[in-house]
Amino acid sequence: MIEIKDLWYQYTKEDQALRGIDLTINDGEWLAILGHNGSGKSTLSKLLVGLLEADKGTIKYDDILLNAENLNKIRQKVGILFQNPDNQFVGVNVKYDVAFGLENRNMPRDVMHELVEKWTKEVGMFDYLEREPNTLSGGQKQRVAIAGILALNCDVIILDEATSMLDPEGVKDITNLIVNLRDNYKKTIITITHDLDIAKLADRIVVLKDGQIIGQGKPEDVFKQREMLQSSNLDMPFKMRIYNEVENDEVLSKNKKLGEVLWQYHLEK
Secondary structure, eight states, rough: EEEEEEEEESSSSOOEEEEEEEEEEEEEEEEEEEEEEEEEEHHHHHHHHSSOSSEEEEEEEEEEOOTTTHHHHHHTTTTEEOOOOOGGSSSSSSSHHHHHHHHTOOHHHHHHHHHHHHHHHHTOOOGGTOGGGGGGGGHHHHHHHHHHHHHHHHHEOOOOEEETTTTTHHHHHHHHHHHHHHHHHHOEOOOOOSSSHHHTTTSSEEETTTTTEEEEEEEHHTTHHHHHHHHTTTOHHHHHHHHHTTTSHHHHOOOOOHHHHHHHTTTOO
């Protein structure tokens, strides 16, 4: 379990990124953190892995306080995937990239080979072990990065806008992989995103705006709060954008119930 209590962070006096965040993330849960640019969601992800230090408040992993003393211990539990696939590929090919973290932990060579094989197969990249990064698509690079996190046996995987630079096929691949990791490996997944199409598959959604939580709950409950979602300037799915275009249509304006049904239908899983 991850417990966040009264978390504050500011970059400058004028830029208050987070304002008193209280949040509990359960083991094996897929939590989607939604928010527009500047809402504080990426700042939160960096605080969760110790890349930033909070001005006030605490983060605990299974009652272990995230601080300088415990940072290395906690980083063995948590892996993070960032937006740009090119910025996190560190090996000369797929095999060495997945093995990079294992080598840093002085893993025995035979165990390393077993883990590289196991997790590249799981993410569908085993046939690409000798491929260099410049020959891979963005989605394939992200899958390699996920394999590296899984090989390290991390309990928590944070994806910070990890699909925002991918084509639709890459987004689909990563989304299916997230579902598999939650359902079959009981990993705790935290997706930082502004994409409702991805968030609607999660177990729970938290909506951030101006550094504060303005809504949370199961996707079907959050999606009922149409005005909140629209005020957050989120990336609306295509079907929802169509709804917004026809919202003032004479039929819908005379039948508000029909409009609400259509709205919820567009956001069903």
